[in-house]
Amino acid sequence: MSAELSRRGLLALGGGLVVAFSLHAEEPARPGSLKEIPRLDSWIKVGPNGSVTVFTGKVELGQGIKTALLQVAAEQLDVPPERIEMVTADTMRSPNEGFTAGSHSMQDSGTAILHAAAQVRGLLLAAAAGELGVAIETLATADGMVKAADGRSLGYGQLAAKLDLHVDAAPNSVVKDPGTYRVMGRPMPRIDIPAKLTGSAAYVQDLRLPGMLHARAIRQPSVGAKLLEFDTAPVERLPGVVKIVREGNYLAVVAAKEWQAIKAMRALAAAAKWQETASLPEESTILQTIRSLPTRDIPVLTWKADAGAPERRLQARYTRPYVMHGAIGPSCAVAQLIDGTMTVWTHSQGVYPLRAALAALLRMPPEKLRCIHVEGSGCYGHNGADDVAGDAALIARAMPGRPVRVQWMREQEHTGEPYGAAMIAEVEAALDADGTIVDWDYGVWSNTHNRRPTAGGLLLQNAALPDPLPVPPPAPIPMPEGGGERNSNPIYAFPNARVVSHFIPEMPVRVSALRSLGAYLNVFAIESFMDELAQAAEADPVRFRLRHLRDDRAKAVVLLAAEKFGWPRVAKGQGRGFAFARYKNLGAYCAVALALQVEHETGQIRLGRIVAAVDSGQEVNPDGIRNQIEGAIIQAASWTLYEAVHFDRQRILSRDWSGYPIMPFPAVPESIAVHIVPRPGQPFLGTGEAGQGPTAAAIANALRDATGVRLRDVPFTAPKVKAAIGV
Amino acid sequence: MIRLNVNGQDHDVDTDPDTPLLYVLRDELGLNGAKFGCGLGQCGACTVMLDGQAVFSCLVPAAVLPGRAIRTIEGLGNNAVQRAFLEEQAAQCGYCIAGMVMRAQALLEHNPHPSEQQIRQSMAVNLCRCGTHMRILAAVRRAAAQTVKS
Numbered sequence: 001m002s003a004e005l006s007r008r009g010l011l012a013l014g015g016g017l018v019v020a021f022s023l024h025a026e027e028p029a030r031p032g033s034l035k036e037i038p039r040l041d042s043w044i045k046v047g048p049n050g051s052v053t054v055f056t057g058k059v060e061l062g063q064g065i066k067t068a069l070l071q072v073a074a075e076q077l078d079v080p081p082e083r084i085e086m087v088t089a090d091t092m093r094s095p096n097e098g099f100t101a102g103s104h105s106m107q108d109s110g111t112a113i114l115h116a117a118a119q120v121r122g123l124l125l126a127a128a129a130g131e132l133g134v135a136i137e138t139l140a141t142a143d144g145m146v147k148a149a150d151g152r153s154l155g156y157g158q159l160a161a162k163l164d165l166h167v168d169a170a171p172n173s174v175v176k177d178p179g180t181y182r183v184m185g186r187p188m189p190r191i192d193i194p195a196k197l198t199g200s201a202a203y204v205q206d207l208r209l210p211g212m213l214h215a216r217a218i219r220q221p222s223v224g225a226k227l228l229e230f231d232t233a234p235v236e237r238l239p240g241v242v243k244i245v246r247e248g249n250y251l252a253v254v255a256a257k258e259w260q261a262i263k264a265m266r267a268l269a270a271a272a273k274w275q276e277t278a279s280l281p282e283e284s285t286i287l288q289t290i291r292s293l294p295t296r297d298i299p300v301l302t303w304k305a306d307a308g309a310p311e312r313r314l315q316a317r318y319t320r321p322y323v324m325h326g327a328i329g330p331s332c333a334v335a336q337l338i339d340g341t342m343t344v345w346t347h348s349q350g351v352y353p354l355r356a357a358l359a360a361l362l363r364m365p366p367e368k369l370r371c372i373h374v375e376g377s378g379c380y381g382h383n384g385a386d387d388v389a390g391d392a393a394l395i396a397r398a399m400p401g402r403p404v405r406v407q408w409m410r411e412q413e414h415t416g417e418p419y420g421a422a423m424i425a426e427v428e429a430a431l432d433a434d435g436t437i438v439d440w441d442y443g444v445w446s447n448t449h450n451r452r453p454t455a456g457g458l459l460l461q462n463a464a465l466p467d468p469l470p471v472p473p474p475a476p477i478p479m480p481e482g483g484g485e486r487n488s489n490p491i492y493a494f495p496n497a498r499v500v501s502h503f504i505p506e507m508p509v510r511v512s513a514l515r516s517l518g519a520y521l522n523v524f525a526i527e528s529f530m531d532e533l534a535q536a537a538e539a540d541p542v543r544f545r546l547r548h549l550r551d552d553r554a555k556a557v558v559l560l561a562a563e564k565f566g567w568p569r570v571a572k573g574q575g576r577g578f579a580f581a582r583y584k585n586l587g588a589y590c591a592v593a594l595a596l597q598v599e600h601e602t603g604q605i606r607l608g609r610i611v612a613a614v615d616s617g618q619e620v621n622p623d624g625i626r627n628q629i630e631g632a633i634i635q636a637a638s639w640t641l642y643e644a645v646h647f648d649r650q651r652i653l654s655r656d657w658s659g660y661p662i663m664p665f666p667a668v669p670e671s672i673a674v675h676i677v678p679r680p681g682q683p684f685l686g687t688g689e690a691g692q693g694p695t696a697a698a699i700a701n702a703l704r705d706a707t708g709v710r711l712r713d714v715p716f717t718a719p720k721v722k723a724a725i726g727v
Numbered sequence: 728m729i730r731l732n733v734n735g736q737d738h739d740v741d742t743d744p745d746t747p748l749l750y751v752l753r754d755e756l757g758l759n760g761a762k763f764g765c766g767l768g769q770c771g772a773c774t775v776m777l778d779g780q781a782v783f784s785c786l787v788p789a790a791v792l793p794g795r796a797i798r799t800i801e802g803l804g805n806n807a808v809q810r811a812f813l814e815e816q817a818a819q820c821g822y823c824i825a826g827m828v829m830r831a832q833a834l835l836e837h838n839p840h841p842s843e844q845q846i847r848q849s850m851a852v853n854l855c856r857c858g859t860h861m862r863i864l865a866a867v868r869r870a871a872a873q874t875v876k877s
Contacts, residue, residue: 062820062857189816196821197809197828199760199801206759214754239743259743259750262766328764328772328856329822378820378857410765623816627862631819634858657769657854665850668860 028171032111033057037095041165043116044073046124050144050157052077052084054113057097058105059089059349060192062378063688064624065105067190071620072110075183076117076175078141079156086191089351089373099350099452101381101513102481103587103686110620110684115173120165122174127159178618178680185680187623192375204347204374205332209403212334213242214258215395216265218251219412220464221274222650223510227251228273235267244268245398248466252395254404262409278649281508287319287713291424291445293504298476300485300499307495308432310439314536315428318525318712321644322509323420324660329377330408331384331417335396342369342396346389347376353454354386358393360456360469369393380635382512383417384408386453387460394461414660415652416460419645420514421447421507423484425525429494435537437548440497444522446484447504448474451512476503477517481584487519487693490526491582492548509647516689519583520636523693524700527579528712531701541578541701542567553615554582554589556677561591561613564675570595574608575706579697583690589615589677590690592633592698594669598706603722605641605703607669612694615677617685625687626674632691633672638663640696640714729789733758734802744790748782749773751789752799760800760825764854771853774826775799781833798832800825808832811870812863819857827853831867840871 030038037043037057045053054073060066066086074081087093089100097108121141128146129136131154138149147153178185195202220227227249235253236244240260245252253268255261281289334345342364348354351371359366371389379385388408396404408416423446430439453459457469477483485501534544542562549555558580561567570576575598580591595608612629619625642661646653654660696714704710709724728739733756740755747766752758752775761784764772768783775784776798803809808831811817818824827850834841834849841849846867855863 062818062822064819189813190818193813193816193818193821196818196824197800197812198805199758199799199825201759203759203762203822205762208757257742257750258754259746326856327822328770328820328854329762330764375820377822380856407763410767410769627816627819627859630861631858634860635856638858656765656767658767662854662856663860664854665860665864666844666847668847668864672861 038168046160106684214261250464295502305495307438310430325383330413331388332407333392335392357453418512449483449517524696527697565593565611577698577702579694588690603718636692636695748784807873817862
C-alpha cells in the first residue's frame with residue numbers, strides 16, 4: 001500500500017460521512033494534529049491479539065481529556081472503550097503535540113484521533129473485504145470485529161497483522177454519521193476518577209521508586225537574592241540527610257525520608273544568609289506602573305463603515321491584579337539519572353518542550369532525557385510543574401542512580417509560580433439616537449501571557465545557577481489566539497471600531513500563562529461595558545447583545561441561557577447579570593446568567609442561581625463539558641471576588657491560603673446549571689476556558705443591578721463592595 | 728517504634744515522634760489517599776479520621792497516635808460516600824477529593840441528615856481549586872440519603 005491512503009478508496013466506503021477539510025488539490029491539509037504528525041501508527045496501534053493502543057501528546061490535567069479522547073477513538077474504531085489503552089505524553093512514546101493548553105486538546109488531538117481512528121477502521125474494512133472476497137459496502141464493524149452479511153467475521157488483530165499503519169493519513173476521512181454515535185456525545189464516567197476515590201496511586205506525588213530519596217530546594221527569598229557563605233555542617237549532621245546541593249545561589253537538600261528533607265530544608269533556610277534587593281514594584285500603584293511602562297502597540301483590528309451619528313459617548317477602564325494558579329497540591333517531580341540518561345516524571349503541560357529546556361539547563365543532549373507525564377494536582381496553566389522538574393533533575397544529577405522526589409512546600413508554590421499578568425483595558429464607545437453602538441475604541445495593556453519553558457533560560461533555577469543561560473525576551477502571542485489581547489476583538493457587529501494591544505515587554509513580577517490568558521479581563525471589560533451601554537440606551541442587556549450579534553450560534557447560546565434562567569426574573573433583593581463570549585472568537589461559545597445578593601453589613605456577595613449555556617461544537621463527553629464549565633464558573637468567581645497577589649518591594653507576601661484566600665464552600669453559588677447546544681458533526685471547539693470571562697462580567701453586571709454600583713476593578717472583595725455601596 | 732492503628736490494623740513504624748501523621752501514612756505505610764497540600768491545616772487535602780473526627784494529618788504528630796484509631800480513604804471499602812462521589816463525577820483533578828470524602832464521612836457519621844448549610848459549613852475547611860464544589864455538595868447530599876455505615 002502506498003504511504004498515502006487513496007482518497008478514492010476511502011470515498012468508496014459506504015454509509016459514512018465524508019468530511020473534507022481542505023479543497024486545495026495540491027497539498028491538502030490534514031485535520032488537527034495530523035498536520036504535524038501524519039503517521040497513523042503515531043496515534044493508533046492494533047496488536048495481533050486485537051489490543052488497541054491510542055497515543056496522544058496531550059495530558060490529563062483533571063479536565064477529563066483522557067476520557068474524551070478515549071470516547072472518540074472507541075466510537076470511530078468500533079472498539080469498546082474498556083479495551084483501549086490510552087497513552088498520554090511521554091517523549092519516548094507519544095506524538096509531540098506541544099503544550100496541553102489553550103482549550104486546544106479536542107481541536108488538535110481529538111480531531112487527529114477522530115480521523116486516524118476512522119481511517120484505521122477504513123483500512124481494516126478494506127483488508128477484510130479482500131480477505132473475505134466481498135464488497136466493502138456489505139461489511140460492518142462492531143466490538144473490534146469486522147462482520148460480513150453472511151455471518152463470517154474477522155477480528156481486528158488478525159486483520160491488523162497484515163496491515164501497515166506506518167503510513168501517512170489521508171487528508172480526508174470517512175467518519176461515521178454522527179446520528180449513529182453510541183459513545184461520542186453521551187456522558188461517560190471519567191476513567192481516572194475511581195483511582196482518585198480509593199487512594200490508589202494516581203499522581204506523580206504518589207510515585208515511589210525503589211531507593212527513592214526526598215529533596216527540597218531552599219528557594220531564593222526574592223528575585224536576584226545572593227546566597228552568602230554560611231555553615232551547612234549542622235544541617236549535614238541532621239538525621240537522614242544525604243547531601244546538600246549548592247550551585248551558586250541554588251541550594252537544596254536531599255534526605256532519606258520526606259519529613260527529614262523538610263526539617264533539613266527548614267534548618268538550612270534558617271541558617272542561610274541572603275543579600276536581597278528591592279526588585280519588585282510598589283503594590284499600591286502597580287496598575288499605574290503598568291500603564292506607564294513602555295509598550296509595543298499592536299493593532300488588533302480597524303473597522304470602518306457608515307453608521308448613525310454618534311449621540312452619546314461612554315468610557316470606562318477595567319483592571320485586574322496579578323492572579324495565582326494556586327494548585328491545591330504543590331508541584332512535584334521525580335527524576336533519576338542512570339548511566340547518563342535522565343528520566344523525569346512530571347505533571348508538565350508539555351513534556352517535549354520541558355525536555356528541551358531541561359537539556360539546556362543541565363547541558364545534556366535532549367536525547368539523553370526522557371520526560372514522562374504523570375498526573376498532578378490541577379495546574380490551570382503554567383504553574384510550578386516545569387520548575388519543580390528543574391529541581392528534581394538538578395538534584396538527581398548530583399545523586400546518580402537514585403530516584404529523587406521533590407515536592408514544593410505551600411509557600412514555595414504560592415511565591416514561586418509565575419502569575420497571571422495584571423492587566424488594564426480602556427474602552428470608549430458611542431451610541432446613536434436608536435441606542436445602537438456606532439463606534440468602539442478599545443485598548444488593552446498587558447505583559448506577555450506565555451513564559452512557558454520553551455528555553456532553559458526560562459526555568460526558575462536558571463537565574464540561581466552560576467552560569468545562567470540567556471533568557472529569551474518576552475513575546476506577544478499573535479492573534480487570532482492572542483495573549484493579553486485574547487478576546488479583545490469584540491464579537492459584536494460594530495460599524496466602526498479600533499482595537500489596540502499595548503504589549504509591555506518589561507515584567508515587574510514574574511508572569512506566564514494562567515487559564516484563559518487575557519480573555520478573562522477582555523471579556524470582563526467588554527461584557528461589563530455592553531451592560532453600561534445597554535443601560536445608557538435603556539435597553540434590556542440580553543436584547544441589546546442580540547441586537548449587536550450576527551453569528552447565529554452566538555445568538556443561540558445567548559437565547560438558551562436567557563430562556564433557561566428565566567431572564568429577567570430573579571428573587572426579591574437579588575440582582576441579575578448576563579454576559580457572553582466566544583472564547584478567542586474561534587472556540588466555544590458560552591453565556592452566563594446569574595443572580596446574586598449583597599450582604600449590606602459586610603459587603604459580601606452571595607451568589608445565587610447560575611445558568612450557563614455552551615456550544616463546544618460536536619460534544620464528546622457532555623458531562624465532561626458541564627464539569628469544565630461549572631469549574632470555570634467557580635474558579636472565575638473566586639478570582640473575581642477574592643483574589644490578588646500581594647507583595648512588598650522585596651518579596652511576595654501571599655505565602656499561603658490565609659494570605660491568598662480563595663472561594664470556600666459556604667460562598668459557592670446556590671446552584672449551577674449548564675446547558676449544552678448540541679452540534680452534531682461540527683468541529684470540536686474545546687471547553688476549558690470558555691466560562692471564565694463571562695462569569696466575571698455577569699457578576700459585575702448583577703452587582704450593578706443589585707446595588708446600583710458599578711465596579712470595574714477586580715477583585716470585588718467584601719470590604720471593597722461595602723465601601724462602594726456606602727453602608 | 729510507634730504503634731499505630733490504621734484502618735483496623737496495627738503497624739509498628741520507626742519514625743521520629745514529631746513526624747506528622749501525613750508522612751507516616753504516605754512514606755511509612757505507602758498509603759496515597761491523604762495528600763500534602765499546605766502543611767498548615769488550611770486546605771484539607773490531608774484530611775483523615777482520628778477516633779471518628781476529621782483531622783488535618785499534616786498537623787498531627789506521630790507521638791500522639793498510639794492507642795487511637797486512624798481511618799483513611801483506603802479503609803472505607805468503596806462505601807456510600809465514595810460511591811456518591813463516583814456517581815456525581817465529583818472530581819476534576821481530584822487532588823482534594825480523598826480529603827473531601829473523609830471530611831464528608833466524618834460529618835455523616837455524626838450527623839446523618841445534615842442541612843445544606845451544615846454541609847457547606849462542615850466542608851468549609853477543605854479547599855478545591857478546580858471548582859468542583861457543586862458536585863461535591865451533591866455527592867454529600869446523595870450519600871446522606873443512603874445509609875452511612877461507620
